[in-house]
Amino acid sequence: xxxxxxxxxxxxxxxxxxxxxxxxxxxxxxxxxxxxxxxxxxxxxxxxxxxxxxxxxxxxxxxxxxxxxxxxxx
Amino acid sequence: xxxxxxxxxxxxxxxxxxxxxxxxxxxxxxxxxxxxxxxxxxxxxxxxxxxxxxxxxxxxxxxxxxxxxxxxxxxxxxxxxxxxxxxxxxxxxxxxxxxxxxxxxxxxxxxxxxxxxxxxxxxxxxxxxxxxxxxxxxxxxxxxxxxxxxxxxxxxxxxxxxxxxxxxxxxxxxxxxxxxxxxxxxxxxxxxxxxxxxxxxxxxxxxxxxxxxxxxxxxxxxxxxxxxxxxxxxxxxxxxxxxxxxxxxxxxxxxxxxxxxxxxxxxxxxxxxxxxxxxxxxxxxxxxxxxxxxxxxxxxxxxxxxxxxxxxxxxxxxxxxxxxxxxxxxxxxxxxxxxxxxxxxxxxxxxxxxxxxxxxxxxxxxxxxx
Numbered sequence: 103x104x105x106x107x108x109x110x111x112x113x114x115x116x117x118x119x120x121x122x123x124x125x126x127x128x129x130x131x132x133x134x135x136x137x138x139x140x141x142x143x144x145x146x147x148x149x150x151x152x153x154x155x156x157x158x159x160x161x162x163x164x165x166x167x168x169x170x171x172x173x174x175x176x
Numbered sequence: 177x178x179x180x181x182x183x184x185x186x187x188x189x190x191x192x193x194x195x196x197x198x199x200x201x202x203x204x205x206x207x208x209x210x211x212x213x214x215x216x217x218x219x220x221x222x223x224x225x226x227x228x229x230x231x232x233x234x235x236x237x238x239x240x241x242x243x244x245x246x247x248x249x250x251x252x253x254x255x256x257x258x259x260x261x262x263x264x265x266x267x268x269x270x271x272x273x274x275x276x277x278x279x280x281x282x283x284x285x286x287x288x289x290x291x292x293x294x295x296x297x298x299x300x301x302x303x304x305x306x307x308x309x310x311x312x313x314x315x316x317x318x319x320x321x322x323x324x325x326x327x328x329x330x331x332x333x334x335x336x337x338x339x340x341x342x343x344x345x346x347x348x349x350x351x352x353x354x355x356x357x358x359x360x361x362x363x364x365x366x367x368x369x370x371x372x373x374x375x376x377x378x379x380x381x382x383x384x385x386x387x388x389x390x391x392x393x394x395x396x397x398x399x400x401x402x403x404x405x406x407x408x409x410x411x412x413x414x415x416x417x418x419x420x421x422x423x424x425x426x427x428x429x430x431x432x433x434x435x436x437x438x439x440x441x442x443x444x445x446x447x448x449x450x451x452x453x454x455x456x457x458x459x460x461x462x463x464x465x466x467x468x469x470x471x472x473x474x475x476x477x478x479x480x481x482x483x484x485x486x487x488x489x490x491x492x493x494x495x496x497x498x499x500x501x502x503x504x505x506x507x508x509x510x511x512x513x514x515x516x517x518x519x520x521x522x523x524x525x526x527x528x529x530x531x532x533x534x535x536x537x538x539x540x541x542x543x544x545x546x
Contacts, residue, residue: 108474109485113492116268120497123507126515137499141292149290156296156491160484 177241177381177468178309178479184388186314187380189321190457191373191396196324197458198276199369199404201428201451203411206421208360210346213409215357219365220401226371227393229525234380234389236532242377242465243472249532256473258524263469265520266375267486270462271493272508274299277455278494279501284428285448295494302456303487306463307480310382313460320453327446328403331431334443335410338436345413364509367517369404370397374521378465424501463490 117138124134145153182190205215237245242262247255278295286294305313335341350357373393380389411426414433420426428447435441467486471479498504 104474105476105481105485108470108476108482109489112264112267112470112486113489115264116271116489116493117496119264119268120493123511124498124503126511127503127506138496140499141495145292146290149292152293152296156488 177244177472180309180311180382181384182311182314182379182382184383184385184392186318187376187383187389188392188396189317190314190379190461191376191393192400193317193321193324193454193457194375194461195369195373195396195400196403197369197454198273199400200407200454201280201425201447202276203420203423203426204368204404204408205360205365207364208357209351209421210348210412210417211350211357212360212412212417212420213346213405214350215360216365216401216405216408218358218361219370220397220405222361222366223370223373223397223401224394226366226521226525227373227390227397229529230374230377231390231393233525233529233532234377234386236529236536238386239381241379241381241468241472242374243469246528249528249535259469259473262520263466263473265516266378266462266466266469267490267493268516269372269375270459270466270490271497272504272512273455273458273462274490274494275497275504277451277459279504280425280451281448283424284444292491292495295491298456298459299487299491299494302459302463302490303483305456305460306467306487307483309480310379310464313457313464317457320457324450324453327449328407331443331446332406332410334434334436334440335414335430338434340414340430340433341410342413345416346409364513367513367521368508370401371517371521373397374525375461375465378468379461424505459490463487466490 121131121134121138124137125131129137142153203212205212205219208215233245237248240248243259246259246262249255250258274295277298278291281294282289282291305316373396376393380386383389383392407427408420411420411430414430415423415426419429423429425447427450428444431443431447434443463483463486467482468479470476470482470486476482498507
């Protein structure tokens with residue numbers, strides 16, 4: 103859980119930095135916010151599958167590990 | 177910190193591959209026009225001073241990575257905060273390099289593949305390498321450096337033999353005097369790629385012979401600087417300054433123009449292999465530094481646990497960092513060197529060196545008095 107929190111914190115801060123850089127280039131705030139979400143809104147089905155697989159994979163791994171551990175103890 | 181050791185040769189190879197990484201492929205120092213190769217050499221000379229600063233900083237805190245000795249120099253709270261800023265810096269640069277790689281691959285090799293998929297596949301390899309540790313990165317470097325230099329040498333031979341080089345394209349040398357070239361060197365080439373070696377402050381503690389750091393650092397900067405300068409001179413002399421400045425990947429254009437004995441042509445694979453090897457090491461080193469740095473800042477016992485989540489952060493950030501390639505390059509050329517590289521590569525290390533020298537002088541004085 104701590105690892106997830108650290109990663110989300112880093113991601114959010116760096117997205118903030120990316121927004122600031124967009125503003126420095128001369129874009130409006132609204133446009134730069136849209137640019138952050140746009141790549142995910144235009145994803146096609148295979149891309150979305152890969153995206154969710156990559157995001158969910160560590161949780162599945164953690165779940166399987168936990169089940170194996172509990173079976174080993176039992 | 178993991179229990180690993182790397183030799184000075186492995187560090188040298190890693191530093192050379194890291195610096196050649198993306199700098200070999202994109203046009204750098206283009207404001208200096210046909211003197212871009214000179215701007216790279218001047219940037220290299222200025223980077224020697226940076227290397228002296230980094231080495232001095234490490235000497236005061238031998239055996240500790242950057243994120244650890246920041247706590248010693250600035251105190252626990254402020255030290256952790258600055259160390260976290262460095263972690264953000266490394267993640268950001270890793271994401272920038274990943275975006276460069278993804279766009280380059282899409283441009284000339286995989287036009288119908290989405291950026292997310294290309295970047296995703298590449299980052300999985302990087303995550304696995306970072307998970308395995310610094311020894312694996314170093315050993316992979318030792319293996320692949322042979323291929324990289326073999327390709328570079330054969331490329332130079334092919335270009336010379338095919339008679340494409342027109343030295344007149346490099347003239348007039350220093351048309352507007354030496355000042356504009358120095359300006360480009362101090363504004364651009366010293367930070368990218370040479371100044372980025374600050375990331376190796378996270379890897380120096382793993383070196384078997386710490387007394388060789390200065391030698392290895394200066395040597396690697398000199399070798400990669402000479403190589404980059406040579407490649408830039410070849411680019412300009414083959415396709416001219418206008419096309420070099422306009423092209424996203426001048427080296428690719430040069431490689432595509434090789435035609436020898438009627439059958440040796442379409443050598444795009446040269447570009448592809450150089451691109452993948454160089455970028456792999458650059459992203460891996462940045463990701464490794466970010467992972468170990470974050471583990472140190474947040475007191476995580478097993479840094480490898482952070483490899484996958486930080487890899488995913490790098491992947492997501494590489495997608496959202498800019499809406500298109502022009503914006504990405506514009507940010508990289510106009511904003512990043514001045515507002516991001518300069519504080520992290522020059523101002524902060526200088527400031528830390530001054531504080532460290534005062535602090536340790538005071539310490540040694542009190543020890544002498546006792």
